[in-house]
Amino acid sequence: MEIKKIKLAYRIVIDSSSNFLWDKYVFEDTFKEYQMQSQQFNSETNPKNTFRELLAENEKAEKLHFLVGIAASGYVEQLKGKFHRVADILGNNYFAFINYQLDIINTDRTDASKHKIGITFYSPLLSYFGIVEGNYLISLNSDDVNEYETIMFPVQKNLSICYIKNN
Numbered sequence: 001m002e003i004k005k006i007k008l009a010y011r012i013v014i015d016s017s018s019n020f021l022w023d024k025y026v027f028e029d030t031f032k033e034y035q036m037q038s039q040q041f042n043s044e045t046n047p048k049n050t051f052r053e054l055l056a057e058n059e060k061a062e063k064l065h066f067l068v069g070i071a072a073s074g075y076v077e078q079l080k081g082k083f084h085r086v087a088d089i090l091g092n093n094y095f096a097f098i099n100y101q102l103d104i105i106n107t108d109r110t111d112a113s114k115h116k117i118g119i120t121f122y123s124p125l126l127s128y129f130g131i132v133e134g135n136y137l138i139s140l141n142s143d144d145v146n147e148y149e150t151i152m153f154p155v156q157k158n159l160s161i162c163y164i165k166n167n
Contacts, residue, residue, distance in 0.1 A: 011121075
């Protein structure tokens with residue numbers, strides 16, 4: 001069996017309809033941050049309300065993804081490197097991540113109900129053995145050894161292999 005090295009990515013979308021309390025806090029703080037940060041990219045004479053309009057007018061507004069993402073950093077730190085909404089098939093191990101990236105899907109500085117962001121969590125390097133019965137068979141151990149403790153995460157929406165390396 002050929003063992004590959006992979007990284008997984010899991011993406012969540014947060015908007016005004018999100019039910020998790022964590023999501024609501026991230027939603028509120030990133031919207032407030034967008035309202036503040038977007039001012040530096042907006043025109044005083046012809047201000048744009050939506051992110052897409054602002055981006056079309058000023059390409060430097062692309063920096064808002066990062067700047068708004070800073071507002072979510074404290075909440076991401078609270079997760080302590082484990083995203084608990086994605087469990088292995090036994091319910092024992094949660095999706096381990098080492099970094100994340102926030103992107104603004106769209107927003108309107110005058111209407112919080114239109115605020116929508118995505119957060120993608122990225123796993124550390126993993127050993128990948130393939131898909132078994134609809135599950136990614138992986139090991140958190142990425143060293144080249146002869147024995148691996150394995151876990152299985154169901155193949156599911158928003159969970160993807162984002163990096164692969166052949167040995």
